[in-house]
Amino acid sequence: MDIGWYLAVSAIVFAIGAAGVITRRNPLLVLLCLELMLGASSLALLAFAKMHGNLDGHVFALVVIVVAAAEVAVGLGIVVALYRNKVAVDVDELRELHG
Template identity: 85%
Template sequence: MAIGWYLAVSAIVFAIGAAGVITRRNPLLVLVCLELMLNAGNLALISFARMHGSQEGQVFALVVMVVAAAEVAVGLGIVVALYRNRVAVDVDELRELQG
């Protein structure tokens, strides 16, 4: 398959994730949409690495996946703590996290 197909899928997935981040109000859905955006970037990195025949893009994609896993763990911990404290879980109403 040509690289254009991989990049088209990557662009579509990234656009879906960006639209979800902009329109959703639930923090869990925002985190899922951020993961979609990171996975779209990973797909583009891996497709470019495959096109050039090198392994650097795949290693970088692995590093991005590790950072994404850490981000989800921290974000999920914050959301669970907010649910336990019965704080409003609407992203627009979360003023508690501002310095």
């Protein structure tokens, strides 16, 4: 397959994730859309690695996956703490995280 197909799918998934981050108000859905965006960037990195025939893209994709896992762990911990304290779960109304 041509690299254009991989990049087209990556762009579509990234656009869906970006639209979800912009329009959603629930923190869990925002985190899910961020994961879509990170997955799309990993797909683009792997496509470019395949095109150039080296493993650099694979290493960067692995780093993106590690960052995504860390982001989910921290973000989910914050969301669970907010639900426990019965704080509003609307992203626009979350003022307790300001320093």
